[in-house]
Amino acid sequence: MEESRGSIAFFTSYRPPVPLDIFCCPVPPSSRQSELHLTDGSSYNYNCRPIPPAALKTIIKRLRLAPETIIDDDVDSGQITGLVFVSEREHNLETLHVALRFIANSEVKVFSLADIYGVELFSGARLEDNGCIAGGYEDGSTIDHYLVYVSTKEPVQVRRSPWNIVYKTNLRTGETERLTPLGTFDLSPSVSPSGKKVAVASFQGKRWDGEIKDLKTNIYVMSLENPFLERKRVKENGGWPSWGSENIIFFHRNVGDIWGVFRYNLSTGETIRVTPEAFDAATPAAIDETKVAVATIRQKSEFTDVRTETQYRHIEIFDMNALPQSLRITQNTRAKADHFNPFVMDGGKYIGYHRCKSDLLQHGDDVPRHFLKVQSPHEDVGVFRVSGVFLTFSKDGSKLAFVDNEFKAVWLADSKGLRVVFETNGPDSIFSPVWNQKKDILYVCMGPSFKANETLEIHAIPDVSSAARARREPRLLTKGKFNNAFPFTNPDGTKFVFRSTRDGGDKNYKNLYIMEDAEFGEIGGGNVARLTEGNWIDTQCQWSPNGNLIVFASNRDKPADAPERDHGLDPGYFAVYLTNVTDRSVVRVVRSGYDLSGHVNHPVFSPDGRSIAVMSDLAAVSADPMSLPTFLHSVRPYGDIFTVDIGPDDMEKNKDLGVRACHAQ
Structure with missing residues (x-):
């Protein structure tokens, strides 16, 4: 039974290719050597908070590490x-x-919540954050x-709705309760100094509508002991709350x-x-x-910039009594590195943060x-995260190709x-490499990439795995200076389907076409046959394993009164x-919003042709985008992997099917 349906490889946007780790430095730092590494250095580590001594004793006693x-x-x-x-x-x-952290010998021991409280409470595919x-x-x-935190362990059945729920787990007993009311979704919890109140950035009273960077959440405050009865909105349009006292909350907001x-x-x-107002500041602590x-x-900064110090994300301290001046922290330790999501240690004597461990790379290292x-x-179904973009398996699964984050190689x-x-x-x-299904x-x-008014051509790179790199010359297959993309061959490898702006007019509508000669293309005299026709965008197409069907993403059912652009993008x-x-019959298989709003994209068939995996915003967002590193090719900070089972022999049974999550965080 194990992975009998095959495996899905995916790329995570907004996740740096070099691991993140947690550091701190004294206030003020004196030099690069002031920075202290706080973890054991294993894996990616981020979004940290200190544990007060009394709470720490409870955790250690539960672990029974010493008398x-x-x-x-x-x-x-x-x-x-x-x-x-x-x-x-x-x-x-x-x-x-x-x-x-054991100060005497500088040892760091790391435990999962399952190690402390058991796999019955903490297991399964999920995200946990903001502890x-x-x-x-x-x-x-x-x-x-209590440990207060966000988890996505409970799938939500409402389309385009976040899965983020705030919970509290008793550090002594492990008993876990929900703090977020039913039907509501919360982000970024913060506990008041007394330990009695929790502030959250909440979607309560509003729906997520595809916001990309500015979620426009509201800040709610609730009681730790009676969260459903003692909960109220205290501030509209705010995120990432942080308590300065029982009476003061700092938060971030986008203005203009x-x-x-x-x-x-x-x-x-x-x-x-x-x-x-002159520059961006976010994620207060x-x-x-x-x-x-x-x-x-x-x-x-732009993607092509060679960044200067001021274009990196740095940690600074602002004092209301000394504005507009600030105390710059990480500029004095690593001026050319991005630092994220500060936290306070030892009453402000130290400031922590996470950053990429790029300093471990030697000059010239890949x-x-x-x-x-x-x-x-x-x-x-197996699931693999790959540090590459536009992943493609060969038909027999023995080869995996992808492009790098720069879309260069x-x-x-x-x-x-x-x-x-x-x-x-x-x-x-x-970008978008894909294997011929036979060769x-x-x-x-x-x-x-992603510029419909620019020329984009499809090329073939022959003998990819066998020829010497110097002998690999890409062969141009398309002509006419259109925007052509997302080819995929039929099972015999003799033809490929692709999308193109040819016949798309001034608005660059995109339809599907079939290249009759997959080896030499129209440059070699091959014919191109039009498969779909309409004033819409058909894209991201793939031929089924049995050769009878083609799956693709499209906005052909977009309502006439819908906005022209979704949040200014596509x-x-x-x-x-x-x-x-x-x-040439067509059926809609899966949509995102009930009104067809949103995105279901990049469909791919399972090896047996009985399922389709898709990327979709059905689960909305799971973190405040302003807290994340930026991947400039990815215009949206959300998207999870879902699968839908189809009946490949009866088109009519495939209309508006339900999905199951394969990687929803």
Whole structure:
């Protein structure tokens, strides 16, 4: 039964190819050597918070690492400190872990929540994020400490709805309860200094509508003990809350085209902008009522820029009593590195953050390429994360090709190892490789990506895995200076389907075409037959394993009164369709929103042709996009993998089918 249906390889946008890890430095830092590494260095680690001593004792006692008297003494003296953070070390999922740092020997031991509380409570394909400690106060009796965090462990049946729910887990007993009300979805929890209240960025009272960077969440505050009864909205249009005191919340917000950090007084209702309007600032971490650490980007950059220091994301501290000046932290440790999501340690004596470990690369080193098996929610389907873009398996599964993040080179992984098989002269020049289903040929799209008004041609690279790199010359297959992309051959490898703007007019509509000669194309005299026709976008097409069907993404059913662009980018309203190669009949297989809004894209057939895997925004977003690294080719920070089972022999039974998640985080 194991992986009997095959495997899905995918690329994660907004995830750097070099691992993230957690560091801190004293305030103020004196030099590069001031920075301290806080984890054991294994895997990707990020979004960290310190664990207060009293809560840490509870965790260590549950782990039974030492007698209680020794634990208490070591924690009270600062010989053992603790952190809670996200790590990808377990099943390559993004889940919460606890690090114990032993000062005497600089040892770091890391435990998953399953290690501490059991797999019955913490298992399965899920995301966990934004862990923080609550409770530990007196209220007639001593209230236990709790871990408050976000999890996507409960699938949501409503289309285009987030899966993010905030929970609390009792650190002593492991008992877990939901803090987010039913039908509501919360992000970025933050606990007040007393441990009694939790602030969240919430979708309550609104729906996610495809927002890309600015989610326009509202800030709600709820009681730790009575979250459903004692919950209220305190601020509209805010995200990433952080408590400066029981009365002060810092948050970030987009105003115009600039992100800023603001200070809100719960008693007076006063809101003050803390950071200047001249540059972006986000993800605040309050030190006290007047001081806050933030991530800044003082100068915007483009993909082709060789960035200067001000174009990197840095951590700075702003003091309400000394504005507009700031204390620059990471500019003094690593001026040319991006730093994310600050957190406060030891009352503000140290500021923590995460960044890429790019300093471990030597000059001229290639960025490592990783193939990571991710826990799948379905035992019959394997799931692999690959640090490459536009992944394509050969028909027998023995070869995997992809392009790098710069869209500059084509990589191949097979029994001979991992290597570059073709490289262009510059970035944004090549993408979407795909195998001929019979021959050792890769088809690639050469030209700028995602620009319909630019010329984009399909080329064939013959003898990809066997010929020497110097002998691989791509062969041009299309002509006419149209935008041609996403080829895929029939099972015999003699023809390929592709999408093109030919016949698309001034608005660059895209339809599907069949190239009758897959080896030499229309340059060699081959004919091109039109498969679909209409004023819409048909794209991302693939031939079925039995040769009878072609699956593709299209916005052909977009309502006439829908906005021309979806949040200023593509037209949106993409669903997935099947067409019969013989009679040209078409059926819509799966859509995103109930009104067809949203995106279902990049469909691919399973090896047996009885399922289709898609990328879709059915699960909306799982994190505040402003907290994430940026991958400039990916215009949307969301998208999860779903599969839909089809009846390949009866088109009419495939209309508007349901899906199941294969990787929804």
